[in-house]
Amino acid sequence: MAYIVYSFAIFFIVAWVCLWLIHIIALSYSKWKLHRTADRSPPEQPYPGVSILKPLTGVDPNLFSNLETFFTLDYPNYEVLFCVENEHDPAVMLVNNLLHKYSHIEAQLFIGGMCVGVNPKINNMQPAYLAAKHPLILISDASIRMRDDTLLDMVQHLKDDVAIVHQMPFTCDAEGFAGVYEKVHFGTAQTRMYLFADFLGITCHVGMSSLIRRCALEETGGLAAFGEYLAEDYFMAKEVVSRGWRMRVASLPALQNSGTRSVGALQARLMRWARLRIAMMPTTTLLELLSECVPLGVGAAWAAGQLFGAEPLPFFLVHVLVWFLSDWLMLRSVQNGSPPFTKVQFLLGWVWSECCAPFVLAVALLSPEISWRTRCYRLEWGGRAHELKPKFKV
Numbered sequence: 001m002a003y004i005v006y007s008f009a010i011f012f013i014v015a016w017v018c019l020w021l022i023h024i025i026a027l028s029y030s031k032w033k034l035h036r037t038a039d040r041s042p043p044e045q046p047y048p049g050v051s052i053l054k055p056l057t058g059v060d061p062n063l064f065s066n067l068e069t070f071f072t073l074d075y076p077n078y079e080v081l082f083c084v085e086n087e088h089d090p091a092v093m094l095v096n097n098l099l100h101k102y103s104h105i106e107a108q109l110f111i112g113g114m115c116v117g118v119n120p121k122i123n124n125m126q127p128a129y130l131a132a133k134h135p136l137i138l139i140s141d142a143s144i145r146m147r148d149d150t151l152l153d154m155v156q157h158l159k160d161d162v163a164i165v166h167q168m169p170f171t172c173d174a175e176g177f178a179g180v181y182e183k184v185h186f187g188t189a190q191t192r193m194y195l196f197a198d199f200l201g202i203t204c205h206v207g208m209s210s211l212i213r214r215c216a217l218e219e220t221g222g223l224a225a226f227g228e229y230l231a232e233d234y235f236m237a238k239e240v241v242s243r244g245w246r247m248r249v250a251s252l253p254a255l256q257n258s259g260t261r262s263v264g265a266l267q268a269r270l271m272r273w274a275r276l277r278i279a280m281m282p283t284t285t286l287l288e289l290l291s292e293c294v295p296l297g298v299g300a301a302w303a304a305g306q307l308f309g310a311e312p313l314p315f316f317l318v319h320v321l322v323w324f325l326s327d328w329l330m331l332r333s334v335q336n337g338s339p340p341f342t343k344v345q346f347l348l349g350w351v352w353s354e355c356c357a358p359f360v361l362a363v364a365l366l367s368p369e370i371s372w373r374t375r376c377y378r379l380e381w382g383g384r385a386h387e388l389k390p391k392f393k394v
Contacts, residue, residue: 009303015290016300016319022291023326026195030333033195034168036251038153040074047155049077049134050211055124056084056091056142060259064094069146071102078138078151080107081128085120087111091142117227118387120375129223137217141208145172145257154211154250163216163245164237167209167254168194173340178261180341180349185266186256187331187339188350189357193291198249203241207233209254216240228384230370230377231276253334263352267360272371274364292357293323324350 052070056063070080082095095109114126129137136158138151150167157165169190171182197204210233217223220239226232237247277288290296301316327350331339339346369388370377376388 005306009306012296012299012303013307016296016303019291019296022192022196023323025199026192027326027330027333029195029199030191030330033198033249034251034253034333035336036153038149038156038251040149040152047076047152048136049079050075050136050138050151050155051128051132051134052078052080052138052140052151053125053128053132054080054082054140054142055121056082056095057089057120057124059090059094060143062145062257062259063091063142064098066143066145066257067095067098068102069148070140071098071105071107072148073146073151074148075151075155077134078106079132079134080105081132082107082109083113083124083128084109084111085113085124116224117229118377119227119230119232122223122227122232126224126227132214135214136211137214138209138211139207140210141256143256143258144209145255147252147255150250150252151211153252157248157250158211158213159246159248161244161246162248163213163240164205164247165211165250166205166207166237166247167250167252168198168334169206169208170253170255170334172255172257174257174261176261177345177349178263178266180345181263181352182256182261182266183335183339183341184327184331184346184349185270185353187334188327189292189353191330191334194249201246203234203237203247205233205237205247207236208256211250212236212240213245216243216245219243231280234276234280267356268371270360271364274361275367275370278364289358289361293320293354295358297323 054067054070067082082091084091084095092109092111099107099109108128108131110128110131112127113120113123114130115123116126117123125139136155138154140146154165154167170186171179173179174182194204194206196202217236217240220226220236220243225239226236229235241247274288290299297316297319300319301310301312304310304315305312324347328343328346331346341349378388
């Protein structure tokens with residue numbers, strides 16, 4: 001019995017030390033990696049053309065201003081291809097207004113999609129992908145807002161052996177507790193694992209803003225090859241990397257700027273992502289739980305008492321305090337300055353985020369069905385999806 005207790009105690013201490021190494025590496029790497037200024041001097045060779053795919057469904061208060069940033073990019077050769085599934089979608093009128101306003105920018109609207117699988121995003125983008133004329137494809141979600149130098153920064157990361165350059169998920173400034181919660185989550189826990197994975201060269205790819213070599217994508221069967229997955233970004237990166245290509249994170253984070261923010265909406269999104277991770281990599285579920293501050297701190301405090309005679313409560317409180325301070329420094333690094341809220345607001349958002357993380361994972365484990373807009377899916381082990389109530393029509 002004592003052997004089992006000590007084995008568990010050693011396991012928790014090793015996990016605790018490993019997580020703090022991840023903290024140190026990710027924070028140090030963020031200082032070097034993020035917010036580096038793009039080189040705007042004329043290149044020796046012309047920059048390759050980029051086809052930007054923008055899948056749209058519905059309209060929110062920030063959509064017009066978000067899309068407008070794609071017409072003002074400081075990049076010499078690109079086209080914007082908007083994709084709308086339904087001709088009655090209100091996004092059609094909004095896009096047409098932008099096409100008229102920025103008639104000097106090469107842009108098109110594709111309506112109707114093409115059914116190549118269960119993934120509605122892939123179905124929506126497929127006609128635009130087939131019509132894209134440039135060697136680089138930027139897949140960009142509707143909520144993304146771009147700085148004028150973002151595309152230039154991404155292309156400059158695209159070395160000869162790199163096929164994918166993706167932006168690390170982050171958020172624009174927003175008012176209210178939901179805005180604080182969103183920025184705290186994406187600027188701390190999400191950033192820590194994302195940067196650590198990039199530092200080690202591990203495949204960690206969220207496809208909300210991702211630049212891909214078309215030739216590398218065609219090697220895997222093209223965009224349609226990933227229509228059977230909901231987490232098409234993960235499998236796309238996995239297949240591309242398996243063929244000898246590398247992937248890198250851009251220095252500018254992806255600025256999500258949804259016009260409708262709520263705590264419930266963000267938690268539903270996090271649960272959907274957790275369900276996808278569980279289906280794709282079920283063995284990592286325990287490790288994911290141990291990467292959270294509270295579960296790891298409780299386990300490490302108990303282990304320190306068993307192995308070193310330490311008082312568990314003071315150990316746990318110091319662990320939480322140092323984790324909190326580390327996350328504050330990480331958020332400042334990702335924000336490139338002070339966040340748009342007070343330290344008290346950060347504390348409230350951080351406590352809420354940390355306390356909710358185990359709950360989100362537990363709900364994802366107990367309820368495997370995935371709701372995505374008006375659709376509902378069930379996942380198989382390995383990541384393939386089946387729509388429970390098909391609604392997509394070609």
